[in-house]
Amino acid sequence: ITHCPVENYPTSLHRESEWPQGFGQLTKIGIQQQYELGQYIKKRYSNFLCPAYRREEILVQSSEIDRTIMSAQANLAGLFPPTGDQVWNPKLLWQPIPVHVVPRTYNPVSSGNLNNSVCHSEIQYFDRQKCVCFHLKERKCFFNQRFVKSPETFHNNFKIWHVQDTLLCESIHNYSLPEWATEEVMGKLNELTVLSLSSLFGIYKREEKARLQGGLLLKTILENMSKAATLQEKRKMLIYSAHDTTLGALQMALNVYNERLFPYAACQFFELYQEKNGEHTIEMHFRNDTMRDPFLLTLPGCSSACPLSTFEKLVSPILVEDWSKECKQTKREGNAISLASHTRCQNGGGKKMQ
Numbered sequence: 001i002t003h004c005p006v007e008n009y010p011t012s013l014h015r016e017s018e019w020p021q022g023f024g025q026l027t028k029i030g031i032q033q034q035y036e037l038g039q040y041i042k043k044r045y046s047n048f049l050c051p052a053y054r055r056e057e058i059l060v061q062s063s064e065i066d067r068t069i070m071s072a073q074a075n076l077a078g079l080f081p082p083t084g085d086q087v088w089n090p091k092l093l094w095q096p097i098p099v100h101v102v103p104r105t106y107n108p109v110s111s112g113n114l115n116n117s118v119c120h121s122e123i124q125y126f127d128r129q130k131c132v133c134f135h136l137k138e139r140k141c142f143f144n145q146r147f148v149k150s151p152e153t154f155h156n157n158f159k160i161w162h163v164q165d166t167l168l169c170e171s172i173h174n175y176s177l178p179e180w181a182t183e184e185v186m187g188k189l190n191e192l193t194v195l196s197l198s199s200l201f202g203i204y205k206r207e208e209k210a211r212l213q214g215g216l217l218l219k220t221i222l223e224n225m226s227k228a229a230t231l232q233e234k235r236k237m238l239i240y241s242a243h244d245t246t247l248g249a250l251q252m253a254l255n256v257y258n259e260r261l262f263p264y265a266a267c268q269f270f271e272l273y274q275e276k277n278g279e280h281t282i283e284m285h286f287r288n289d290t291m292r293d294p295f296l297l298t299l300p301g302c303s304s305a306c307p308l309s310t311f312e313k314l315v316s317p318i319l320v321e322d323w324s325k326e327c328k329q330t331k332r333e334g335n336a337i338s339l340a341s342h343t344r345c346q347n348g349g350g351k352k353m354q
Contacts, residue, residue, distance in 0.1 A: 004019040004020075004021065004022065004023050004024060004025050004027060004169060005019070005023055005024075005162070005165065005166035005169045005170070006023055006024045006162055006165065006166075007023060007024075007162050007166070008023075008166060009159075009162065009163040009166055011178065012166065013170075013175075013176055013177070013178055014170060014175055014176075018175075024065075024066070024067060025066055025067055025070075026066070026067040026070040026071060026074075027173065029172060029173065030067070030071065030074075030264065030265075031070070031071075031074045032074075033264055033265035034071045034072075034074035034075040034078070034265055035074045035075070035077055035078040036078060036265075036290070037075055037078065037265050037267060037287075038074070038075040038076060038077060038078025038079035038080075039078040039079070040078075040287070040290075041075070041078075041079050041267075042078065042079045042080070045237070048236065048353050049236060049237065051083065052080070052082075052083050052084065052086055053080035053082075053086065053095065053097055055098070056234065056235065057235060057236045057237060058235065058236065058237045058238075058239065059100065059235055059237075059238050059239070060072050060076065060097070060098065060099045060100060060238075060239045060241065061099075061100045061101075061102055061238070061239070061240050061241070062099050062100070062101050062102075062240075062241040062242070063101075063102075063241070063242045063243065063246075064101050064102070064103060065243075068241045068242055068243065069099055069101060069241070071241050072099045072239065072241035073097075073099055075239070075241070076097045076099070077094050080095065080097060081093045081094065081095075082094065082095040099241070160189075160192050160193060160196050161193050161196050161197070163189065164186075164189045164190060164192070164193040164261075165193075167181055167186065167189070190261060193261060194259055194260065194261060197248050197261070198252075198257075198259060200248075212320065213249035213252070213253060214249040214250040214251075214252065214253030214254070214318070215253060215318045215319050215320035216320050217240070217246070217249075217250055218250065218253060218254070218315060218318065218319060219319040219320060221238075221270055222311070222312055222315070222319070224238055225270070225272050225280075225282065225308060226308070226312075228272055229272065229274075229280040229308060236353075244262040244266070247262050247266060247268055248262065250268060251268070251286075253315075253318050254284075254297075254299060254315065255299075255300050256284070256286075256297045256298070256299065256300075260288075262288065263288050263289070265290075266286070266287060266288045267286075267287040267294075268284070268285075268286055268287075269283075269284065269285040269286070269287070269294060270282060270283075270284055271283045271284075271285065271353070272308070272353065273305065273353055274353070275305075279307055279308075280307070280308040281305040281306055281307055281308060282305075282306050282307075282308055282311050283296065283304060283305055283306075284296070284297040284298075284299070285297065299311060299314060299315070300314075301314050302314060
């Protein structure tokens with residue numbers, strides 16, 4: 001989601017008042033990106049979904065943040081423009097479609113988000129002590145000379161992430177950048193941000209983090225897949241509108257993260273198929289480039305079209321049953337957890353789609 005910066009770094013050239021809606025809000029570029037993503041989803045599943053919006057076919061959930069709610073709305077505008085008797089204003093080819101906002105507490109869409117997590121302080125402590133300190137110290141002087149006067153930035157992975165994200169937002173929207181933001185500096189800052197993401201979601205005690213960051217959302221996805229496979233669920237598509245951090249938590253939990261920053265409007269697809277022999281399989285596709293088809297992802301230990309039962313068995317160690325209880329227990333033991341984000345859909349195509 002292309003949005004305004006979430007916050008400023010100490011020597012930023014631009015104030016919050018310079019952004020039309022303030023920090024952390026969706027921009028016009030972000031609206032356009034989500035609209036185009038909705039159009040892509042419509043095309044991808046044209047043989048599966050009804051061309052017109054049908055409420056029994058789709059459910060949309062969003063985290064409790066303005067930009068994710070608005071992103072879902074923009075996405076749906078591209079996915080389901082009104083047709084036929086759904087057109088209520090010929091000058092406005094748009095129709096309202098429900099976006100369900102689930103409260104933050106124990107919400108599978110946002111349970112891994114640092115801002116929502118009850119284990120937030122443990123992540124900062126754990127990564128500061130175990131994972132990133134050495135790498136940060138190597139570059140501390142280099143970056144301090146250019147944009148940072150506060151050592152807090154180097155003791156907090158998320159602060160580093162915000163510096164990189166702020167500069168990226170400013171660049172995309174043609175805001176002036178500081179002189180020190182050269183290609184070399186931005187490359188090193190991107191490298192540090194990837195390190196921050198990796199350390200928050202994995203590297204040390206990866207399985208414990210996976211359970212508390214991506215495990216709850218993955219468990220929800222698989223529960224819905226299983227219902228569809230046994231015909232207990234007639235809904236064809238679930239869409240989750242959340243954050244790049246949700247995607248990070250989910251992909252790290254599945255061990256399919258490619259150690260690159262997520263572009264805006266990235267989309268993770270989980271697709272349930274019924275093969276000719278009656279077996280149900282799951283395919284995962286990741287769209288991070290509008291100029292090419294999504295990448296096919298393969299769960300380690302399985303094939304790209306992974307049998308549902310095998311998929312569930314392989315990920316069973318990271319599926320959390322009681323997130324609240326495990327998170328509190330983790331705090332007592334001094335472990336770490338982190339972020340989360342994801343948009344999910346199901347497809348039809350050559351095989352029978354459930």
